[in-house]
Amino acid sequence: MRFLSALLAIWTGLAATAAAQVGAPTPDAIGLREAVTPVMESVVEFHTLVMYIISAIVILVMILLLYVMIRYNRRANPTPSKNSHNTLIEIIWTAVPVLILVVIAIPSFRLLYLQDVVPEADLTIKATGYQWYWGYEYADLEIGEFYANMVADEDIDEAAGQLRLLSTDYPLVVPVDATVRLNVTAADVIHSWAMPNFGLKIDAIPGRLNETWFRAEQTGVYYGQCSEICGLRHAYMPIEIHVVPQDVFDAWAETAAEDVDAGRTMIAEYQAGVRETRMASR
Known part of the structure; x- marks a missing residue:
């Protein structure tokens, strides 16, 4: 019983850790990241x-x-069959794979349509890939372009919830349950903007503007990375998104329009409060 209690406590702790870092990869994880958008659910x-x-x-x-192997081996079937073909079997092994492909194709086309057709958006963001960081512009807001660089190992603040190789100095902030149009391009070489929890991976190509969308239905901090080899520091240009309530986003947007550094501080303080609340509820 004592062993079972200890095992249950370990399992509960691991589950709590996974829940606290819903948008981040976790050690020994198997399967897809938790879906927080309609696209990822599909x-x-x-x-x-x-x-x-x-x-x-x-x-x-x-x-x-x-x-x-058992029915037609040499011992069980010493006299081999002389049949060259069987019409019924050939029809079956032709028709059944076709039906299987049709069953796969229908939801596949539906998913492609869901990904490619952008609904009416509440917010438009432009993401530009650089070697080796991301630049963001809010087309609907008076916030100038800012750049998100990976936080260096020596600057990681674990108490603030920052993660090695994933946290950025200026994270992207979006409101929960808002439809966000994302325009993606690059300034130098091909990059790729990928966010596993959102079910998104779209290439950033110089001279071309690719478009996709997402609607995050759960607040939290989510992490992605560039998913197209783009040079020496390809592995060091992560994506960090904070999905927050609408009132928090409005306050952040107003603050960031005047001073993006003040906006970063405000969102960090908000997330610190969320972590304290989560810890207190355990």
């Missing part, structure tokens, strides 16, 4: 559907192979 559903289909195919093929 990605997870499609992934699950395809996994069921693949598993069924693998099991069926394994059973057929075992049956053939």
